[in-house]
Amino acid sequence: MEQFTITTPHKTYPVVIGKGLRHQLLELLKKEFSAYVIVTDSQIAPLYLEDVKKALMSKPKVYSYVVPSGEASKDFDTYKRLIDYMVELNLDRQCCVIALGGGVVGDLAGFVAASFLRGVAFVQMPTTLLAHDSSLGGKVGINHDLGKNLIGAFYHPEAVIYDTETLSSLPEKEWRSGLAEVVKHGIIDSKALYDKMRQLLPERQAISVEVMASILKEAMMVKANIVAQDETESGVRKFLNFGHTLGHALEKESGYGALTHGEGVAIGMIFALKLSERVYHHSLPIEEITDWLGRLGLPTSIPKGLDKAKLVQTMKYDKKRTDGQIVFVLLKAIGEPKTQAVPEDLIIEVLEDFHE
Ligand SMILES: NC(=O)c1ccc[n+]([C@@H]2O[C@H](COP(=O)([O-])OP(=O)(O)OC[C@H]3O[C@@H](n4cnc5c(N)ncnc54)[C@H](O)[C@@H]3O)[C@@H](O)[C@H]2O)c1
Ligand SMILES: O=C(O)C(=O)C[C@@H](O)[C@H](O)[C@H](O)COP(=O)(O)O
Numbered sequence: 202m203e204q205f206t207i208t209t210p211h212k213t214y215p216v217v218i219g220k221g222l223r224h225q226l227l228e229l230l231k232k233e234f235s236a237y238v239i240v241t242d243s244q245i246a247p248l249y250l251e252d253v254k255k256a257l258m259s260k261p262k263v264y265s266y267v268v269p270s271g272e273a274s275k276d277f278d279t280y281k282r283l284i285d286y287m288v289e290l291n292l293d294r295q296c297c298v299i300a301l302g303g304g305v306v307g308d309l310a311g312f313v314a315a316s317f318l319r320g321v322a323f324v325q326m327p328t329t330l331l332a333h334d335s336s337l338g339g340k341v342g343i344n345h346d347l348g349k350n351l352i353g354a355f356y357h358p359e360a361v362i363y364d365t366e367t368l369s370s371l372p373e374k375e376w377r378s379g380l381a382e383v384v385k386h387g388i389i390d391s392k393a394l395y396d397k398m399r400q401l402l403p404e405r406q407a408i409s410v411e412v413m414a415s416i417l418k419e420a421m422m423v424k425a426n427i428v429a430q431d432e433t434e435s436g437v438r439k440f441l442n443f444g445h446t447l448g449h450a451l452e453k454e455s456g457y458g459a460l461t462h463g464e465g466v467a468i469g470m471i472f473a474l475k476l477s478e479r480v481y482h483h484s485l486p487i488e489e490i491t492d493w494l495g496r497l498g499l500p501t502s503i504p505k506g507l508d509k510a511k512l513v514q515t516m517k518y519d520k521k522r523t524d525g526q527i528v529f530v531l532l533k534a535i536g537e538p539k540t541q542a543v544p545e546d547l548i549i550e551v552l553e554d555f556h557e
């Protein structure tokens with residue numbers, strides 16, 4: 202079992218990573234709650250819900266709520282149904298929401314916890330590789346028809362309890378999706394971590410579970426260090442959004458769930474690299490990264506059928522925008538990200554080149 206602590210001005214909480222931790226939930230939680238609401242999705246429930254319920258067996262009030270698996274559940278309707286469920290149970294402020302799942306369950310259940318009775322405790326129990334990112338840092342929320350994560354809050358969990366055994370059932374496509382955020386953490390952090398990741402994660406087929414578990418912790422610590430410096434994204438936290446300006450627009454424009462989040466981020470990172478070369482007039486290892494992402498099974502160009510004018514319109518809803526300008530996280534060098542407002546005509550020009 203590995204553990205580290207994340208400290209922000211508003212909350213200090215542990216991140217615990219290890220095999221079989223779902224069985225030890227109660228001991229790891231340390232605090233007592235009046236009731237527990239386990240939120241999970243329809244694909245995870247048959248695999249792990251009973252184990253988590255069993256871990257809470259000694260508690261009198263344990264409830265569970267299962268949402269349909271997939272990005273579409275990060276919506277107003279699902280949010281309302283879950284809130285209705287908790288209001289009808291008449292739960293009090295001492296209850297605890299347990300998010301058992303990937304980023305969809307974590308973001309949705311976290312936002313429910315942030316808003317129910319103006320905030321109750323919640324615990325992240327990530328079950329995807331991608332959730333090495335989504336389970337910590339406190340960004341919780343849901344999507345809007347016009348853009349990703351447009352409704353939400355900064356609201357931290359009591360703890361992140363990452364049972365790496367659950368990754369054994371993760372579908373191949375979801376492994377690849379999670380790898381995109383792992384690569385992102387390497388690229389924004391340092392040349393040393395980037396090189397280490399390229400060496401340890403050369404291609405999807407060559408990655409052992411043990412290697413993945415060690416890299417996963419390192420990637421989480423990159424995020425934890427950034428969040429500790431800038432909890433609510435007024436500065437360096439924006440770097441965690443590398444690849445997301447276009448990535449989120451691609452997810453929305455292709456219909457939530459058609460592209461995985463990681464696929465959107467992979468394409469978005471290549472686009473941000475191309476923009477960086479145009480803005481800073483120096484060369485970056487774009488071919489190397491494109492080739493690496495490809496070997497990890499990720500797409501690196503915009504899927505056919507997506508209209509670039511619509512992508513630009515959607516990027517105008519991105520939360521980083523400032524003074525009416527779309528803001529990207531660009532790269533000066535590996536380990537040297539920078540936020541930058543980019544003129545629309547340049548975005549269109551680079552998109553034009555980038556289209557399949
Ligand atoms: N809050 C943040 O900081 C943050 C960071 C990154 C991403 N996100 C959000 O996370 C979401 C994506 O998360 P995700 O990639 O985990 O997707 P997800 O939660 O939809 O999970 C992916 C798929 O895998 C299934 N699944 C999950 N765990 C499984 C397991 N152990 N075994 C078998 N199947 C399993 C799910 O049912 C789903 O079908 C996006 O909405 C994204 O915006 C948030
Ligand atoms: O934690 C952050 O900060 C991030 O930007 C991490 C991203 O990987 C994540 O996808 C996040 O949900 C994006 O946030 P948003 O503010 O662009 O919606």
Ligand SMILES: [Zn+2]
Pocket residue numbers: 334382445462466
């Ligand atoms: Zn992301």
